[in-house]
Each structure stands twice: as C-alpha cells, then as structure tokens.
Amino acid sequence: MSEISFIDRIQFDGPHLDNTKKLYNFVEDTFNxxxxxxxxxxxxxxDKMFIEEIKHxxxxxxxxxxxxxxxxxxxxxxxxLTMALLSVKVYFRLTHTFTLETGVANPKIPPLKVxxxxxxxxxxxxxxxxxxxxxxxxxxxxxxxxxxxxxxSTTAIDKKFTSHSIQIQRxxxxxxxxxxxxxxxxxxxxIEIISPPDLACPKVIDVSxxxxxxxxxxxxxxxxxVGDDIQTDGKRTDNIIVVYGVASQFNGCESPSRATVPPGxxxxxxxxxxTQGPEAQLQFGKHQVELINCGxxxxxxxxxxxxxxxxxxxxxxxxxxxxxxxxxxxxQQLTEKGKNIEYLCVGNIxxxxxxxxxxxxxxxxxxxxxxKNNTVTGKxxxxxxxxxxxxxxxxxxxxxxxxxxxxxxxxxxxPAAVGLGVFKNDPKVVVKALYQASKEFETELRNNKxxxxxxxxxxxxxxxxxxxxxxxxxx
Numbered sequence: 001m002s003e004i005s006f007i008d009r010i011q012f013d014g015p016h017l018d019n020t021k022k023l024y025n026f027v028e029d030t031f032n033x034x035x036x037x038x039x040x041x042x043x044x045x046x047d048k049m050f051i052e053e054i055k056h057x058x059x060x061x062x063x064x065x066x067x068x069x070x071x072x073x074x075x076x077x078x079x080x081l082t083m084a085l086l087s088v089k090v091y092f093r094l095t096h097t098f099t100l101e102t103g104v105a106n107p108k109i110p111p112l113k114v115x116x117x118x119x120x121x122x123x124x125x126x127x128x129x130x131x132x133x134x135x136x137x138x139x140x141x142x143x144x145x146x147x148x149x150x151x152x153s154t155t156a157i158d159k160k161f162t163s164h165s166i167q168i169q170r171x172x173x174x175x176x177x178x179x180x181x182x183x184x185x186x187x188x189x190x191i192e193i194i195s196p197p198d199l200a201c202p203k204v205i206d207v208s209x210x211x212x213x214x215x216x217x218x219x220x221x222x223x224x225x226v227g228d229d230i231q232t233d234g235k236r237t238d239n240i241i242v243v244y245g246v247a248s249q250f251n252g253c254e255s256p257s258r259a260t261v262p263p264g265x266x267x268x269x270x271x272x273x274x275t276q277g278p279e280a281q282l283q284f285g286k287h288q289v290e291l292i293n294c295g296x297x298x299x300x301x302x303x304x305x306x307x308x309x310x311x312x313x314x315x316x317x318x319x320x321x322x323x324x325x326x327x328x329x330x331x332q333q334l335t336e337k338g339k340n341i342e343y344l345c346v347g348n349i350x351x352x353x354x355x356x357x358x359x360x361x362x363x364x365x366x367x368x369x370x371x372k373n374n375t376v377t378g379k380x381x382x383x384x385x386x387x388x389x390x391x392x393x394x395x396x397x398x399x400x401x402x403x404x405x406x407x408x409x410x411x412x413x414x415p416a417a418v419g420l421g422v423f424k425n426d427p428k429v430v431v432k433a434l435y436q437a438s439k440e441f442e443t444e445l446r447n448n449k450x451x452x453x454x455x456x457x458x459x460x461x462x463x464x465x466x467x468x469x470x471x472x473x474x475x
Contacts, residue, residue: 142182147287150183154263154294157317161299166312172299173342180295180344187287189348194360196394198339199440204386207432211439212470217446218438220466221414221453221474226276229414230283234353241358241403245396245415245455247277248361249318250303252344253296254278258319258370266293276416280359283350292344292361302363305340306333319366320388327380334387341391345399360399362392364419364430385425389433392418397441397450404448411450417462427461431468438469 142150162169177193184191223229226244233242248254254270254277255261261269267286270278281289296318303315311329314322322330347358365384367375376384393415400413415434419425438452445452453474456462466473 142179145183147183147186147291150179151264151287151290151294154297156262157260157297157299159259159317162301162313162316164312166304166307166309169299169301169304169312173301173304176295176298176300177342179298180291180300183291183294184288184346187285187291187348189284189288189346190356191347192345192399193342194345194395194399195342196339196391197398199394201335201338201387201390202436204382204429204432207386207436209432209435209468213435213438214442214446215472217442217450218452218454218469218471219474220456220463220471223455223457225279226416226455227279227283230280230357231350231352233357233412234283234350234355236355239409241356241407241409241411243358243360243396243400243403243411243413244280245392245413245418246280246359246361247275247416247418247421248344248363249296249366250315250320250341250363251296251300251318252302252361253293253300253318254281255317258317258321258366260296260317261293263294263297264290266290275421277361283357284346284348285351288346288348292346295344300344302342305342306337308333318363319370320363321366321370321372322376322384323372323374324376324380325374327376327384330376331380331383331387334384334391338387338391341395343392343395358403360396362396362418364388364392364423364425366423368422368424370423382426382429385419385429386433389419389425389430390437393434393437394440397437397445397452400450401441401444401448404450411448413450413452414455415452416455417465420461420465427464430461431465434465435469 145153161172180191226246230244236242251260253260253266254273254275256269256273256275266289267282270282270289273279281292301315301318303320304312307314307330311322311326311333314320314326314330343363344361345358346361347356349356365381365388367381367385375381396413396415400411403409404411417427417430420427420430434454454462454466454471456466
C-alpha cells in the first residue's frame, strides 16, 4: 500500500472541460456524481492541461475514496470555479489501477478514391468501383450503425496498445480504416487513405537549397485563423478545389498529450486546445470530429506498416518519439518503407459553407515538451524529422495532383509547417524536406494547375521557411 498525494486542482467535466488542457498523465483519479465527474490531479502539474475521464477499478476502496470525494465536492459547490483551483491535499492509502472509459454521401462532394486495404478480398460498391473488404463480421456491422451508435459503441483504446505485436496493431488499423470508410460518408464526408509515392530518400545533409521554386506554383500566404480560412473557402463561388494540410498525429487525432481522447469527448477537448489541427477539424460537423477520433480509439496507426516488432513502441497514441536505441532502425524503416505511411484525407462542407474543403491530416515526430529520457537526439533526430516531413509533403502533393486529374479542376493546396510548434522540429531541417518534395513535384503540380500557398502565421518558424525558399507573398 503506497501513500499517494492528491489534489492540486479539482475540475468538473461538461461545460468546464475546456478550462483544462494538459496533461493526461497528471490525472490520478475521478469520481462520478450524477452527470459530473471530479478529477484528482497530481501536484506536479503544468499550466495548460487536458483531462481525460478515467475509471477507477479498485472496487474494494471505492466507497472509502468516494466519501472523501463527496466532502470535497460539497466544499467546491460553495465557491466559484476559481476557488476550485486552490491547492488541497488529500492523503490516503490505496492500491489502484486505471483504464480509460468512454462512453448518405453528400452529392456536392466529389467522391474520394476508396483506399485499398492490406486485405486481398474485394467486392464492388454501388458505383461499381472495387473496394477491399476485411473478412471480419464486426466490419459488416459498421454498415448498419448510425454515427451516434458508432460513437457511443466505440470503447477507448488501451493506453499501452502499441505494446501489442505489430500484427495485432495492423489488424486493428485495418478495422479502424474500415470503420472510417463506412461511417464518415454517413455524415456527408468523403475519405481516402493516402500514402507517399515510392521515391528515393536523400539524407538531410545532402539536400542543398540551390534553385528558386517556380513562383507561378509556390507562394506563401498569411493566415490569422485556419478556422476562418476554411469557412471562407467553403463559401467560394468558383470551381476550384481547396485542400489544407493539417497538423495531426499519426492516428489522425488531435490531443494535447500522449493519449487518445475518449470517444464522444473530442469536440469539447478540441475546443479547449487552440492549435491549428483541432481548429481545422472543428470547422466541420461534430459527428465528423468524433468519428475520426473514434478511428484513433480503434487504433488507426499510420506508421504500422513502416515499423516492426522491434520499433512498434516508438509511436504511442499517434505520438512518434523514437528512442536512441531505436533511432538507426527507425531511420532505415522510414527510408526504405516510408511509402507505407498512411494519412487520412477527408473532404466535407464546412459548417457555414456551401462547397467542400479537404483536410489532409499529417504528422511530425513529437519532440520538444514530449521528449523522454532516452529520446533520440543529434543527427539521428534531424534525419527522422526530415524523413517524416519529406514523406508528408510528398503524400500531400501527390493527393492534390490526383484530385486535379480526377475532377478536372484547379487545386489550391495550403500546407502547414507541421511539427514546428510544441514538437520543436528544426525549421532548418523541415525546410529542406519541403524544398526536396517541391522540386520533385514542381513540374507535375504546374501541369495539373495545382497552386501551393504555404501557410504562415506571424514571424515564427513558418515565416523562416518562406523566407529561406524566397517565396513571394500571395496578394
């Protein structure tokens, strides 16, 4: 029996959930009071934090701790919410463990090409195109679920899911893909799973920014709010396709900590985040946001066909943070099998719009505040940052070209500087990846009338990249 120190903050869910941001690992316990929950948080806490509801599994001690929690909840009810932030410590002896607890296509949207799965069995959909079908009775069940039923029936992913074998992860990933392909069209969305083309990968040290990019294709564009930009593009009167590159995780989800938001809780958590990825996803219907998050809880893992059993734990809940011991193997895998990375591309009409806008959910390695004791450093870290950025830009360029060809329309692509924020990827490395991919696709982008408007907000790392590439500002 170990003595544990609680509480530095007490916070209710529901309307106050957006007042808390980070970090999941600081949550010690929660207790339900009707429709509300009280969260117990360790004292060593950071300012911006996000709380996920967890379930207490020690039934023997539940009554004892519940009595304490009830007393605290009565005190809290007597004061404003700000008083709930006063430091209170409760000491008790308890052995405990925790688990996370949860709880027709739009005709205006050009259909995205249905991505092939890794399973060979195929059948035809209503339009006659071939799609792969997972031979799993659960997969067929998705067709009969409404979005609400799908969200409510999804259970939270095991916190240590990536400790399972890579084959178990791949099987779950395929099921998650099938879930998304069956459910997202029911909220009017088109979905495609995309991957980078199979191209040779140079080393970051060998990439030299020597020639300017074609100014008729590439420029930079100031943005004050990706949310406002998406809503504006949803009201366009022309016939141009608009695609956004969105900062996400390798599970297609948004989360301010190394955890997956429980099913049904994505919207309030995203609303309290404030970064580019969550803001972009929130411009579409709530069911779309929650269904994509359910895909993460079903173990969507864009790296599962790149990593193997020796490196499988380098990614947790979409956060990719390789260790020093894994670094060389991970670099080899990203170099040789980077073509197998899978990203979500989702198209739908924004909540205030009339025309579809497309999001490509890409990701970068999680360093910065997410660095662990044995996290890769130095040249190996730079190489991993470079390869992830290179594959991400390649996949996005290829998808924009594919959309232009299939729809016979011009495409405006608005990529973001993924990884340059809290993940602290080096902009001097990322700019080389963007340059390399841009030169590889420059001619094909121009020939297919795809214009690239690199998104810049303020005078930070993204502006450094635009200046380094000598991009001109879009009028």
